[in-house]
Amino acid sequence: MRSKRTAALLALTVSALTLSTAAFAGEVVWWxxxxxxxxxxxxxxxxxxxxxxxxxxxxxxxxxGLPQRxxxxxxxxGAPDIIEVQHGWVxxxxxxxxxxxxxxxxxxxxxxxxxxxxxxSWDGKLWAIPYRMETRAVxxxxxxxxxxxxxxxxxxxxWKEFVDAATKLTGNGKSGxxxxxxxxxxxxxxxxxxxxxxxxxxIISDDMTTATVNQPAAVEAVxxxxxxxxxxxxxxxxxxxxxxxxxxLFIAGAVSSYLGGQFDIPSxxxxxxxxxxxxxQTPHPDGKETAGVLGGWSYIIPKDAKNPGExxxxxxxxxxxxNQGFFTDTFPVRISSQAQPRFNDPxxxxxxxxxxxxRPVPIHKNWVxxxxxxxxxxxxxxxxxxxxxxxxxxxxxxxxALLDS
Amino acid sequence: xxxxxxxxxxxxALIVLFMLIAYPVAYTGLLSVTDGNGHLVGFKNFAxxxxxxxTTQAFINTIYWVFGSIVFQVVLGxxxxxxxxxxxxxxxxxxxxxxxxWVVPGIVAxxxxxxxxxxxxxxxxxxxxxxxxxxxxxxxxxxxxxxxxVLIAINVWKLFPFVAIMxxxxxxxxxxxxxxxxxxxxxxxxxxxxxxxxxSVRPVITAVTLLLVIWGLNSITIIYAITRGGPANKxxxxxxxxxxxxxxxxxxxxxxxxxxxxxxxxxxVVFIYIKVLSAQPGEAK
Numbered sequence: 001m002r003s004k005r006t007a008a009l010l011a012l013t014v015s016a017l018t019l020s021t022a023a024f025a026g027e028v029v030w031w032x033x034x035x036x037x038x039x040x041x042x043x044x045x046x047x048x049x050x051x052x053x054x055x056x057x058x059x060x061x062x063x064x065g066l067p068q069r070x071x072x073x074x075x076x077x078g079a080p081d082i083i084e085v086q087h088g089w090v091x092x093x094x095x096x097x098x099x100x101x102x103x104x105x106x107x108x109x110x111x112x113x114x115x116x117x118x119x120x121s122w123d124g125k126l127w128a129i130p131y132r133m134e135t136r137a138v139x140x141x142x143x144x145x146x147x148x149x150x151x152x153x154x155x156x157x158x159w160k161e162f163v164d165a166a167t168k169l170t171g172n173g174k175s176g177x178x179x180x181x182x183x184x185x186x187x188x189x190x191x192x193x194x195x196x197x198x199x200x201x202x203i204i205s206d207d208m209t210t211a212t213v214n215q216p217a218a219v220e221a222v223x224x225x226x227x228x229x230x231x232x233x234x235x236x237x238x239x240x241x242x243x244x245x246x247x248x249l250f251i252a253g254a255v256s257s258y259l260g261g262q263f264d265i266p267s268x269x270x271x272x273x274x275x276x277x278x279x280x281q282t283p284h285p286d287g288k289e290t291a292g293v294l295g296g297w298s299y300i301i302p303k304d305a306k307n308p309g310e311x312x313x314x315x316x317x318x319x320x321x322x323n324q325g326f327f328t329d330t331f332p333v334r335i336s337s338q339a340q341p342r343f344n345d346p347x348x349x350x351x352x353x354x355x356x357x358x359r360p361v362p363i364h365k366n367w368v369x370x371x372x373x374x375x376x377x378x379x380x381x382x383x384x385x386x387x388x389x390x391x392x393x394x395x396x397x398x399x400x401a402l403l404d405s
Numbered sequence: 406x407x408x409x410x411x412x413x414x415x416x417x418a419l420i421v422l423f424m425l426i427a428y429p430v431a432y433t434g435l436l437s438v439t440d441g442n443g444h445l446v447g448f449k450n451f452a453x454x455x456x457x458x459x460t461t462q463a464f465i466n467t468i469y470w471v472f473g474s475i476v477f478q479v480v481l482g483x484x485x486x487x488x489x490x491x492x493x494x495x496x497x498x499x500x501x502x503x504x505x506x507w508v509v510p511g512i513v514a515x516x517x518x519x520x521x522x523x524x525x526x527x528x529x530x531x532x533x534x535x536x537x538x539x540x541x542x543x544x545x546x547x548x549x550x551x552x553x554x555v556l557i558a559i560n561v562w563k564l565f566p567f568v569a570i571m572x573x574x575x576x577x578x579x580x581x582x583x584x585x586x587x588x589x590x591x592x593x594x595x596x597x598x599x600x601x602x603x604x605s606v607r608p609v610i611t612a613v614t615l616l617l618v619i620w621g622l623n624s625i626t627i628i629y630a631i632t633r634g635g636p637a638n639k640x641x642x643x644x645x646x647x648x649x650x651x652x653x654x655x656x657x658x659x660x661x662x663x664x665x666x667x668x669x670x671x672x673x674v675v676f677i678y679i680k681v682l683s684a685q686p687g688e689a690k
Contacts, residue, residue, distance in 0.1 A: 071655070181636070237524035239546075239635070240544070240547050372653075385549070401456070
């Protein structure tokens, strides 16, 4: 009697369990950032219509605190099926075994910009599908240029011309060029690292065994960067400004130029339509080439994803040439997608011209701490605690310890 | 039989307690002596996390932060409580208003203060330069000498109402006879404060201070939201360093090691505090 009841109970439980799994079998949970919400909904709808039986459950994320949220989800075992993350985070996840390779998912790999593919590759495998890429350029106020006697059609190209222009633009409560030195650390890395690269320097050697941030080329570039504050060409609030704060100052008319991205343009146009926006390539040392940090976003599939098969199918749909170009906020990684008319806005031309000069940051497991050591050094210079050489010597020592560990 | 039944009833609570407290504590301990792959590595993580200069700096900053905050929170809170204990017109309204900083969510308060102290857009610089107190704007949050005091001031503003309300509750439980006896003996108001009020509320202040120490040692919100520990680690306190190590740098094992060290230090501090206070029997009673 008793065993019969137990058996019945067991049967009931098992069938209930199968039922609940069946209900979730076709569901793909997708974490997508808030800026693309409307477009994401549209594409998810199209996909569901074309693939009956698979539902897409969107969860909209915000950029503040996203790295912590993603990491917690990946570590907890209760991860979603697809997450959109920045290229730079992918390697950390791959090296810690938190995501699955996507070599079998990507289609037309040759159509993808190589720099972005390299960024999310490790150990001979592709760990994410990059779909969005961008790099920074200098956003400037054309009216301010004219008022200072500068020609907005011939913006500065070299470091020397840049400093001269910033000096002329500074005065009457305006700062010529706003560098960043606080808030979200990433902005300051993106803003200062290219100068080191252009000057032939680096933070760590290519084989990632030696710290090189106190070498003359790097120190010269760091001095160039921090001098904007030292010489009063960047606002007094530099140490508390990140990219957003610099844009706000630009919109408020307090600064004449700053290093911005194409995603800044719509908000400047809405908040202060009176500004005539110009863009120029980040100036380089005389006789050398410009550089920029390659930024952007990728899709990853966590190791603990419930429905990786369906998730891969959805990613293939999202990354057709047409859909990738439709979905991205900045430039798509697929070369063929870049031909879409929305990328022909003249104001994007300079940003587009910077893309070939964009490089990924070094792919090292301690990169966040390495960049933190470098960032702390920059702040010590800007605070007046140390000279650039002293600050970079200390940073170099800390970075070397991180490379050796 | 009877004791077993009792055990059965407390079991759910015990299981919850175990899962939420004992397991994470034990797991942190385990993480601190293993590497990323779960192999035992002894004290390697401890050595690695203690070596960088920033760890020492963070410890010193933490002491500065906790001590600076608590002194002003307790003094200001107690004075406010004594004030609010007097009878005057509008006392109820003032008591309610005093509580506002305490009920504002930490992150909201921190972000608002960050903008108020901003060099360029901040209302504080605007008012001070407008009224001629300052010649030019001060970088409150970017000057190495002002940033920590400013953060402490914000923390004091946030938590002194809590002290005030606790001490006020203590003051109101003092029987009127004591005041009457003091007045018969010719005590002035300040003598009443010193000989009647403060001794009576000493246990309350002790308990509140202990809470403040624990909160101060754990507080991340205000500093992280305003300066993220910067500039150049001038406001980096150990809890934020642990957070950074774990969630920004993936170094869970080193973060666990630092947590264990920090836990040890905190236990010692709290232990000494309780010992010192229990050594003086409460004459207030």
